[in-house]
Amino acid sequence: MNRGRNIKVILAYDGTNYHGFQIQKGKRLPTIQGVLQRELSHLAKETITVTTAGRTDSGVHARGQVFNFFTGNWQIPVDRVIYALNSVLPPDIRALSAEEVDLGFHARYSALAKTYCYYISRDQIVSPFTRLYSYQYNYPLDLDDMRQAVLHITGEHDFKSFMASGSLVKSTIRTIYQIDLIEKDKMLIFTFRGNGFLYHMVRIITGTLLQVGTGKIHYSEIETILKKCDRKSAGATVPALGLFLERVEY
Amino acid sequence: MNRGRNIKVILAYDGTNYHGFQIQKGKRLPTIQGVLQRELSHLAKETITVTTAGRTDSGVHARGQVFNFFTGNWQIPVDRVIYALNSVLPPDIRALSAEEVDLGFHARYSALAKTYCYYISRDQIVSPFTRLYSYQYNYPLDLDDMRQAVLHITGEHDFKSFMASGSLVKSTIRTIYQIDLIEKDKMLIFTFRGNGFLYHMVRIITGTLLQVGTGKIHYSEIETILKKCDRKSAGATVPALGLFLERVEY
Numbered sequence: 368m369n370r371g372r373n374i375k376v377i378l379a380y381d382g383t384n385y386h387g388f389q390i391q392k393g394k395r396l397p398t399i400q401g402v403l404q405r406e407l408s409h410l411a412k413e414t415i416t417v418t419t420a421g422r423t424d425s426g427v428h429a430r431g432q433v434f435n436f437f438t439g440n441w442q443i444p445v446d447r448v449i450y451a452l453n454s455v456l457p458p459d460i461r462a463l464s465a466e467e468v469d470l471g472f473h474a475r476y477s478a479l480a481k482t483y484c485y486y487i488s489r490d491q492i493v494s495p496f497t498r499l500y501s502y503q504y505n506y507p508l509d510l511d512d513m514r515q516a517v518l519h520i521t522g523e524h525d526f527k528s529f530m531a532s533g534s535l536v537k538s539t540i541r542t543i544y545q546i547d548l549i550e551k552d553k554m555l556i557f558t559f560r561g562n563g564f565l566y567h568m569v570r571i572i573t574g575t576l577l578q579v580g581t582g583k584i585h586y587s588e589i590e591t592i593l594k595k596c597d598r599k600s601a602g603a604t605v606p607a608l609g610l611f612l613e614r615v616e617y
Numbered sequence: 618m619n620r621g622r623n624i625k626v627i628l629a630y631d632g633t634n635y636h637g638f639q640i641q642k643g644k645r646l647p648t649i650q651g652v653l654q655r656e657l658s659h660l661a662k663e664t665i666t667v668t669t670a671g672r673t674d675s676g677v678h679a680r681g682q683v684f685n686f687f688t689g690n691w692q693i694p695v696d697r698v699i700y701a702l703n704s705v706l707p708p709d710i711r712a713l714s715a716e717e718v719d720l721g722f723h724a725r726y727s728a729l730a731k732t733y734c735y736y737i738s739r740d741q742i743v744s745p746f747t748r749l750y751s752y753q754y755n756y757p758l759d760l761d762d763m764r765q766a767v768l769h770i771t772g773e774h775d776f777k778s779f780m781a782s783g784s785l786v787k788s789t790i791r792t793i794y795q796i797d798l799i800e801k802d803k804m805l806i807f808t809f810r811g812n813g814f815l816y817h818m819v820r821i822i823t824g825t826l827l828q829v830g831t832g833k834i835h836y837s838e839i840e841t842i843l844k845k846c847d848r849k850s851a852g853a854t855v856p857a858l859g860l861f862l863e864r865v866e867y
Contacts, residue, residue, distance in 0.1 A: 379744060379745055379746075380745055381745040381746060428745075428746075430746075449742070453742065458743065458745065458748050459745045459748070460745065461742050461743065461744065461745055462742075463742055492699070492703065492711050492712075492713055493708065493711065494629060494711065495629050495630055495631040495678075495708065495709045495710065495711055496629075496631060496678075496680075496750065498708050498709070500746065
């Protein structure tokens with residue numbers, strides 16, 4: 368079968384008004400994938416299916432999501448793709464760049480690393496301008512203890528304890544290359560770079576780190592939590608709205 | 618008449634979903650004043666009228682709006698006012714601080730200086746996260762020429778040329794203490810600090826400065842524009858969404 372060209376697109380979106388990236392079978396709720404496929408199919412005058420690097424959950428945002436699609440029909444020069452797309456996409460979804468890639472390129476399977484950020488507002492009053500893009504958490508936090516915990520989480524581990532149920536994966540082993548924890552104004556920003564992340568993994572690690580910060584979990588317990596391979600041993604899942612898919616590397 | 622206590626409140630809001638600050642006679646569109654008076658009257662169990670420092674237009678945002686109101690009935694300690702208010706206000710409006718002030722304090726007439734910021738996105742693609750808080754303007758700009766124009770606008774002038782019609786004011790003379798023009802990432806930020814601003818004045822000055830930047834108006838023409846006292850001599854009005862009321866000084 369001639370699948371035509373394979374186009375890779377980098378995408379930003381405000382996830383507030385979407386029920387996640389992936390089309391939900393039988394549901395008509397707006398999803399990023401649903402909007403992309405509808406508009407691309409309309410532009411290309413053929414049925415387009417998009418493959419994404421990260422199937423972000425409902426309410427999760429992206430500054431550097433990646434998807435690819437095949438088109439045999441659409442004759443547009445690749446440097447015009449983002450203009451065509453942005454002229455029809457809603458303003459809370461923007462195509463940032465597009466390039467033609469090898470037919471073997473797969474947005475998810477070809478990815479070598481992904482970077483997510485999680486934003487925590489430490490302000491007593493949630494600003495109207497960050498309310499949809501950060502999680503408010505006002506309890507006192509011991510950042511040194513949290514940074515100690517980070518040392519135990521970084522590296523290759525079986526992260527089953529940090530995976531929500533309801534996902535089917537062959538292996539729960541992942542490598543986190545780096546976790547940064549920075550304070551900027553009244554915002555605490557976690558950055559996670561790894562070779563892949565399990566379902567809710569970033570949000571469960573963040574929730575666990577917050578519980579280390581409040582003293583509910585001691586950083587030395589992280590090793591035990593990992594070893595247990597049991598979701599119940601880790602901390603709570605923080606809300607979706609503070610999470611951003613920042614970047615995918617190939 | 619015993620008017621009770623006079624309470625001054627500092628307020629932030631995302632103006633996107635409001636038809637400006639001021640209640641529009643005969644219209645039922647949501648306004649910041651309408652929401653504040655409804656919630657305050659409910660909390661105080663008496664009819665509350667709020668007086669504001671700056672009657673921001675539809676779509677204009679605020680990080681440091683100020684209003685005051687009188688209450689004879691509401692017995693709440695003043696340090697609890699913002700918690701009571703924030704528990705009933707929608708999340709796009711937040712009370713930041715409250716204090717009891719002299720009965721003679723008037724949020725508008727007592728103001729000595731106001732600071733507004735205007736945000737211009739220079740990005741080719743408008744980010745989903747700044748689309749409601751900046752005006753996209755991609756033409757090349759000569760910032761040096763714009764800074765020259767700023768020198769002619771700063772100071773005490775009759776700003777009638779920079780006032781939209783439809784406002785009744787005794788005097789069109791105002792003093793602008795300072796205009797700053799900074800570039801940060803792909804954002805151009807104008808900051809205006811003055812003793813007061815006429816209707817649409819910040820937006821018309823910004824529009825005129827952009828036309829200086831593109832060469833359509835030469836900076837040496839600013840003096841002539843001011844002298845003409847004619848709205849038609851100045852540049853276009855930029856959209857509301859890039860404008861923020863930052864601070865009011867007393």
